[in-house]
Amino acid sequence: MTSNSRIVAAWRDRTPGSAALSEQAADLFPSGITHDARLQDPYGPYIARAEGGHKWDVDGNRYVDFFGGHGALILGHAHPEVTAAIAAAAAEGTQFGASHPREVAWAAQVRRMVPSCERLRFTSSGTEATLMAVRLARAFTGRAKLLRFLGHFHGWHDHMTTGYTNHFDGSATPGVLAGVAEGVVLAPPGDLAAVERLLAAGDVAAVILEPTGASFGQVPIRPEFLHDLRRATERTGTLLIMDEVVTGFRISPGGAQGAFGVRPDLSTFAKIIAGGMPGAAVGGRKDILDLLDFTAAPAAGREKIGHQGTYNANPTAAAAGLACLTVVARGEATARADATAADLRAALNAVLAEEGMAWAVYGTSSGFHLFLNPAGRQVTPERFDPLACPMSELKSPPPRLVSRLRLALLLHGVDVNGRLSGFTSAAHDSADVAEAAAALRAALRLLRAEGEV
Ligand SMILES: Cc1ncc(COP(=O)(O)O)c(C=O)c1O
Numbered sequence: 046m047t048s049n050s051r052i053v054a055a056w057r058d059r060t061p062g063s064a065a066l067s068e069q070a071a072d073l074f075p076s077g078i079t080h081d082a083r084l085q086d087p088y089g090p091y092i093a094r095a096e097g098g099h100k101w102d103v104d105g106n107r108y109v110d111f112f113g114g115h116g117a118l119i120l121g122h123a124h125p126e127v128t129a130a131i132a133a134a135a136a137e138g139t140q141f142g143a144s145h146p147r148e149v150a151w152a153a154q155v156r157r158m159v160p161s162c163e164r165l166r167f168t169s170s171g172t173e174a175t176l177m178a179v180r181l182a183r184a185f186t187g188r189a190k191l192l193r194f195l196g197h198f199h200g201w202h203d204h205m206t207t208g209y210t211n212h213f214d215g216s217a218t219p220g221v222l223a224g225v226a227e228g229v230v231l232a233p234p235g236d237l238a239a240v241e242r243l244l245a246a247g248d249v250a251a252v253i254l255e256p257t258g259a260s261f262g263q264v265p266i267r268p269e270f271l272h273d274l275r276r277a278t279e280r281t282g283t284l285l286i287m288d289e290v291v292t293g294f295r296i297s298p299g300g301a302q303g304a305f306g307v308r309p310d311l312s313t314f315a316k317i318i319a320g321g322m323p324g325a326a327v328g329g330r331k332d333i334l335d336l337l338d339f340t341a342a343p344a345a346g347r348e349k350i351g352h353q354g355t356y357n358a359n360p361t362a363a364a365a366g367l368a369c370l371t372v373v374a375r376g377e378a379t380a381r382a383d384a385t386a387a388d389l390r391a392a393l394n395a396v397l398a399e400e401g402m403a404w405a406v407y408g409t410s411s412g413f414h415l416f417l418n419p420a421g422r423q424v425t426p427e428r429f430d431p432l433a434c435p436m437s438e439l440k441s442p443p444p445r446l447v448s449r450l451r452l453a454l455l456l457h458g459v460d461v462n463g464r465l466s467g468f469t470s471a472a473h474d475s476a477d478v479a480e481a482a483a484a485l486r487a488a489l490r491l492l493r494a495e496g497e498v
Contacts (some may be wrong), residue, residue: 046372052453052491053087059456062103063091082463084117086448090455095122097472100460108460109477111467114290115443116261117316120369120413121472127368134364140355141375147363154370155318158298158470159289160286161308162328166337167358170288171199171315174325175253177352178311184350185333192283194234196259196436199288199313204229216493234259234436237273241279244281251284251311256301259308260290263414263466264436271307281487284310284333293318294373295382295468296410320369324362349484378471379447382411385478386469389413392482394426400489401480402498405429409467415450415465417442449497453488 067088069076078084090102098121100110110122120127134147146165158164168174177192191204195213199205201345206218208231217226232239235258243249252274278285287309292301294317302309310334315325328334335341342349344394356362372378373396390413393406403424405416416431419425420438431439447465454461459481461467492498 049353050315050449050495052449052456052495056452056456057087059092059106060088060102060104060366063088066103070200077367080115085451085455085464089451090460097121097123098470098474098477102409103469106458108455108458109473110460111469111473111481112460112462113468113470115297115316115462116241117319118468118470119317119382120320120372121294122321124320124369124372124472126372127365130320130364130368131322131361134335134360137360139359139361141360145358145360145363147367148358151358151363151370152326154327154367154374155314158294158370159300159302159312159314159328159469160372161302161310161312162326163331164334165326165328166334166352167363168322168325168327168354169359169362170200171288171313171325172202172205172329174290174313174315174353175199175205175286175288176202177314178253178288178329179251180350181311181329181336184336184347186250186276186282186284188248188250188283190230190249192230192232192240192249194254194259195231196234196264196290197253197255198260199253199255200290207231234264235270237270237277240274241277244277244283247281249281249283251286252278253288254346256287256289256292256305256307257296257409259436259440260414260464261412261468262409263464264439265409265431269306271301271305275307275309278310286311286313288313292410293348294370295379298374298376298379317369317373318366318488319362320365322359322362322365323356324359325364346407362377365446365473378496379411381425381471382469382473385473386411386413387474388475389469389473389478390483391427392478396436396482396485396489397426400460400486402426407431411469413467413469414439415461416487417446417450417465419443429435431497446492446497449492449495450488453491454484456491457487461483 092100093103101107195208203221203225207215207226212218215231217223230243289300289312293314297304311329314328337349390406398402405426408414
């Protein structure tokens with residue numbers, strides 16, 4: 046991208062420490078980053094520490110943080126109960142190569158909050174959890190195919206790469222076997238008729254979805270669709286996998302399934318389940334999870350599925366997860382994060398209206414998404430209905446504008462993610478909302494001065 050931008054120049058002035066680190070990183074990592082979603086032109090802030098709703102970069106600049114640890118931080122950064130639990134666990138040893146009390150307490154807490162998890166297995170990432178869910182579904186049903194929805198994200202393993210940001214025709218992405226891609230069928234999100242057509246052949250093992258729609262509702266689906274999907278899968282002997290990696294313990298203490306009253310056969314969790322530490326889980330019906338059981342699988346005439354993982358139920362992740370879930374189970378954290386997000390969406394929409402922008406901020410629960418209106422629709426910010434807007438417009442804003450706007454917000458002390466979406470936590474407050482509104486106003490004026498909007 047060109048760099049004769051005043052926004053880029055101001056960013057470089059303000060962040061010399063991050064600039065220096067990004068130069069070293071460019072020589073170490075592809076694109077200088079360790080997760081595709083952390084890409085920022087010319088570079089993002091290098092963070093030194095974080096607390097509550099805020100984080101500070103290596104140059105001492107403070108940000109109101111709505112990136113939210115990719116959604117992992119419903120209690121905010123360094124919550125005292127979570128950090129104390131991690132410190133206590135770490136002091137007692139980080140890897141026993143054995144079962145331990147914290148994993149039992151952690152799993153029991155998950156099952157109390159999500160009763161559909163009759164049995165569960167911990168993994169280290171959401172990607173591993175969805176990989177195991179798919180394998181379980183295929184083995185349990187004896188069917189080959191997986192049905193996914195266009196634009197929905199379930200991690201980066203081989204079954205999940207088509208149709209997320211590209212290859213919408215289902216063709217294999219580089220490095221993925223054509224045979225694996227052929228085992229995945231893709232449906233337009235929220236399209237029950239398409240799902241019913243695809244399930245009719247009886248060769249689909251499972252349907253997996255993000256229960257509030259792609260990217261935490263950036264492309265929302267109606268909650269009734271979950272009920273329709275449950276009925277359609279039951280009618281055809283297909284398993285329903287709810288990928289609650291983001292929605293779990295966020296939409297409600299019982300996740301999306303608790304909020305909408307739909308019981309999936311299998312669920313996957315990560316992020317909040319481990320309180321910001323690397324930890325995740327696949328859970329669900331006992332008869333399905335029995336495929337991982339040395340005794341129950343052969344007793345049911347099945348071959349056991351193997352499952353290893355050096356860091357499964359790591360004691361520090363277990364400690365963080367148990368501490369975090371114990372707080373979340375009380376309910377106030379969810380209510381507080383949701384209320385702050387509602388205030389934030391309203392405040393940002395007020396700024397857009399005052400600045401005469403036909404953009405909108407929308408979302409549910411503790412999330413928000415900034416819609417940049419790439420097709421130039423008639424939009425009144427606070428009355429925008431994303432359900433009436435096609436996925437192509439919701440998910441494909443102009444990349445250069447997105448990058449510049451995010452940078453302009455960073456320049457004014459606010460971090461959102463690379464999709465211009467974000468999460469609130471229970472640690473954010475009305476001062477953070479006011480700062481975000483002021484930052485958006487200032488960012489819009491900078492973009493206008495540069496002729497970007
Ligand atoms: C809905 C969903 N599923 C799965 C994953 C993959 O989880 P992880 O990044 O822990 O591998 C993510 C990650 O953002 C996600 O949002």
